[in-house]
Amino acid sequence: MxxxxxxxxxxxxxxxxxxxxxxxxxxxxxxxxxxxxxxxxxxxxxxxxxxxxxxNTAARGMRGKTHVIGVIFPDMRNPYFADVLSGISAALERTTYQMVQGIVQHSTEAALVQSMMNMQLDGLIIVGSISTSEELSGVAARLPLVVDGHHLPNATSFDTVNNDDAESGRIAVRHLVEQGYRKIAMLSLETHNGSVIERREAGYEEAMRAAGLGRHIEIARAPQSLRDIQVVTQSLIEKRVEAIFCWTDYVALEAMSVAGSLGLSIPRDVAIVGHDNTMYCGFEQNSLTSLDQSGEQSGLQAARLLIERIEGRQKAEHFLIHPRLVARRSSAAPA
Amino acid sequence: MxxxxxxxxxxxxxxxxxxxxxxxxxxxxxxxxxxxxxxxxxxxxxxxxxxxxxxNTAARGMRGKTHVIGVIFPDMRNPYFADVLSGISAALERTTYQMVQGIVQHSTEAALVQSMMNMQLDGLIIVGSISTSEELSGVAARLPLVVDGHHLPNATSFDTVNNDDAESGRIAVRHLVEQGYRKIAMLSLETHNGSVIERREAGYEEAMRAAGLGRHIEIARAPQSLRDIQVVTQSLIEKRVEAIFCWTDYVALEAMSVAGSLGLSIPRDVAIVGHDNTMYCGFEQNSLTSLDQSGEQSGLQAARLLIERIEGRQKAEHFLIHPRLVARRSSAAPA
DNA sequence: TGTTGTCCGTACAACGTTGTACAAAATTGT
DNA sequence: ACAATTTTGTACAACGTTGTACGGACAACA
Structure with missing residues (x-):
């Protein structure tokens, strides 16, 4: 007009x-x-x-606070992050803070952080960071920071929120053992600069040994691409493992898909356990057992910590979430 | 430290x-x-x-351009939007523009737009807008705007990018008819302020009539909640429809889940077609036929149009994407 | 009535850029 | 060698806030 x-x-x-x-x-x-x-x-x-x-936020940024915080996600494909976002939103609901997101797709985490600093945002939540402790300290020196999904319990200049990932690994193994599985493999991520996957692997190994299954420890690692996950899954299946614990749900669903394509039935021929208990797990055709780390809770705590920090807290806090297994058909006891 | x-x-x-x-x-x-x-x-x-x-972006915002654009998504759960984001990222790659996202979760689309205007962003892409034409014109009067996923071909003050949604509806029906199905229902969305779903419904109806199946037209509408989708799907199944065309993939997957829970087999008892061809469609356990509207392409065009507009174009452009059917097992001809 | 405080409201200098106006220097033409 | 022109660099006033400094009014106390 x-x-x-x-x-x-x-x-x-x-x-x-x-x-x-x-x-x-x-x-x-x-x-x-x-x-x-x-x-x-x-x-x-x-x-x-x-x-x-x-x-005008820009003008505010020139002087005091903008009342806007930034949230950085590693990707938009994993629906787990939607839960985290819900938690953050909920925590911000009754405050004066607004939020913008940055999603690491083509650009890098560092570029996004820089960009948000340049907007003079009041604080930052980085979810699933791949930065080193030093890099994060550098960021924290310039603005309030909370890191979600990166174990750094000794960090003094920023807060962290994490799932107890070692516990996730242990729970997965214990559950599968209870169900009667022995040759339990883990399908992990190839390059993980965060410490999350390491801990899951450690928990897996620990529980395997505790169950006297040390000789069956088998960790296969694949990058995020579907093609690579297929190849690695296939090799695990060829090794005749009885169960596969996958580092995240969509990898588990892909593993399930590969097994299906090979004419195997789940859990009879191979049991599968995922992680994050995303919405797809509940679908009948998947019925995927998964570990729930409550993204909602995670986001809620991260936002709470960030606001406290913006309002002056100096001492670091590190919040740990306890994962919970949601058992479904994919890990039922073999008949 | x-x-x-x-x-x-x-x-x-x-x-x-x-x-x-x-x-x-x-x-x-x-x-x-x-x-x-x-x-x-x-x-x-x-x-x-x-x-x-x-x-400093804030300081830039006080005077000229910030070199930052905003992208607003309706939600983070649908992996289709990740594709759109990829397209936008790709288009921005070789430019000086940065991007921040806003995701409509607890807050409203209008609040997000306001917030981004207050940051003095250079332009806005709104994906899946639920605003009226008037509201969008109001936004466009204040900054360059591109709307992705809302048919407003007469808009003069902003650009749009859309899938040819009527064509989606027609293609889905024609395909199912070719495969031998007759009682084809559509599972649609209850409240849709965008015009996307209307057009899909219209295309569905048109193709049904063209195939001489007017008497079998059956559009069931459910809100986004899984529980409601279950109820509506179940009622369709009880009506003994032979195929269901769902407005988006995760609804189709849920429909598939309901069918499975009822002991039905797909496609023998009921065929399913989804929309968006998201990554989950390809999994063996789903093997869901879906319409691909190329989110990547959509994002790419939206970003291109926005940049042109920021750099001075006044005349509105409206880009249409042609959907493509990806056939899988869920709509195979019944034996 | 003068003195001392409180309270309320105003003035104004930042903040880090952009972009226009202008001065100085270098180059050209004669 | 001197004017005319072009090129190069500087000065400075915005932009819309925040927060500190300050002044004026009014009440309370002597």
């Missing part, structure tokens, strides 16, 4: 002249600073509502 | 004094404006690299 009209932005000055006060007074109301009468406050708020004023 | 050191931000002034020039000169280099000698440019660029300077 409108060709190229000049849609003037409503500023604090417009509000001030509408309310008949100085622009500084409006600023005071916005920051609810000391030294404004109730009458003035009411008048200003009325004008704000009437004009539909919203503060 | 560091307690509360003052990590001074490196500004244009620091670069200027390092290079021994005025700060305005540095700004000129950054904007590559007219009137800088190659010598000065080189010197400045050297200092920039040496100091690791990056421009």
């Amino acid at each position: 409108t060709r190229k009209s000049p849609p003037k932005r409503i500023t604090i000055h417009d509000v001030a002249s509408d309310a008949g006060v100085s622009f500084s007074a409006v600023s005071k109301v916005l920051r609810d600073a000391y030294g404004v009468s109730d009458a003035l406050r009411a008048r200003v708020n009325e004008s704000i509502a009437k004009l539909g004023y919203t503060p | 560091t307690r509360k050191s003052p990590p001074k931000r490196i500004t244009i002034h620091d670069v200027a004094s390092d290079a021994g020039v005025s700060f305005s000169a540095v700004s000129k280099v950054l904007r590559d404006a007219y009137g800088v000698s190659d010598a000065l440019r080189a010197r400045v660029n050297e200092s920039i690299a040496k100091l690791g300077y990056t421009p």
Whole structure:
């Protein structure tokens, strides 16, 4: 409709002249600073509502806080992250903080962090970081930081939230052993700069040894590509493993697919356990046993910690979530 | 490690004094404006690299462009959006533009748009918008806008990218008819403010009539919740439909799950077709026939249009993508 | 009535850029 | 050698906030 009209932005000055006060007074109301009468406050708020004023984040960034936090996700394909996001949203609901996301797709985590710092965001939650402890400390020196999904319990300058991943590995193995499986392999991730997968592997090995199955320990690693996962799964199957514990659900679903293509039946020929208990696990055709690390809870805690930190906390906190097994048909006892 | 050191931000002034020039000169280099000698440019660029300077986006937002665009997604659960994001990333790769995402979870689309405007972003791509044409025109009056997944071919103030959704509906029906199915139902979405689902329904109806199956037209609508989808699917099955065309893949997978739970086999008892051809379709246990609307292509075009618009194009463009059927076992001809 | 505080509201200097206006220097033409 | 022109670099006023400094009004106390 409108060709190229000049849609003037409503500023604090417009509000001030509408309310008949100085622009500084409006600023005071916005920051609810000391030294404004109730009458003035009411008048200003009325004008704000009437004009539909919203503060300019860019201008705020030049001076104090922007009231915006950034959340960085490693990818958008894994529906687990949607749960984390829900948790963060829920925690932000009753606060004045807004949120923007950055998703590591083509760009790098470091570039995204830089970009968000340049926007002067008030704090950052990095989910599934692949950065080193040093890099993260560098970030934390410049703005409040919470890392979700990277075990760094000795970090002093930022907080972390994590699933007890060693426990995940142990639970998976114990469950499969109880169900009667012995030759239990793990299908892991090839390159993992985070410490999450290491711990799952460690938990897996520990439980295998504890069950007297040390000789059956077998960890196969594949990169994230579906093709590679197929190849590695196939080689595990050829080795006649009885069960496969996969580092995340979609890998488990792919493993299931490979087994199916080879004419094998699950769990009779091979049992499968996944991780994250994403929505696809519950579908009848998958019926995938999985470890639930409650992404929602994870996000909630991360946001809570970040806000505390923005508001002044200095001492680091490290929150651990206890995983819970959700058993389904894919790991039922063989008949 | 560091307690509360003052990590001074490196500004244009620091670069200027390092290079021994005025700060305005540095700004000129950054904007590559007219009137800088190659010598000065080189010197400045050297200092920039040496100091690791990056421009402050907030400050840029106060004056010209931020070189950041915003992308708004309706949710993070549907892996289709990951493809769209890939396309956008790819298009931005060789440009100077950065990107941040906003995901409509607890907050509203309008709130996210407002928030991104307040950050003074250079442009916006809204994917799967539920806003009205008027609301979108309002946004477009204030900044360059591209809408992906909302048919508004008469919009003059913003661009759109869409799948030919009527064609999707027609293709799905024609395919099922060819395979020998007659009682073909559609499982649609209950509340759809976008025009995408309407068109799919229209295409479905049109093709049904064209095939002389008008009397078998049956559109069932369910909200996004899994529980509701189950109930609606079950009622379709009780009506003994032979095939179900679902508006998106995860609904199709859920329908498949319901059928399986009822002891039915696919496609013998009921055929299923999904939409978006997401990664889960290819898994053997699903083997779901689906319509591919190439999210990657969609994102690529949206980003291209946005950049053109940021750089001055006024005339609206509307890009249409042609869907392609990927046939799998879920719609094979009954034996 | 003068003095001392409180309270409320205003003035104004940042913040780090962009882009316009202008001065100085270098180059060209005569 | 001197004016005219072009090229190169600098100065500075925005942009919309925050937060500190300050002034004026009014009440309380002597």
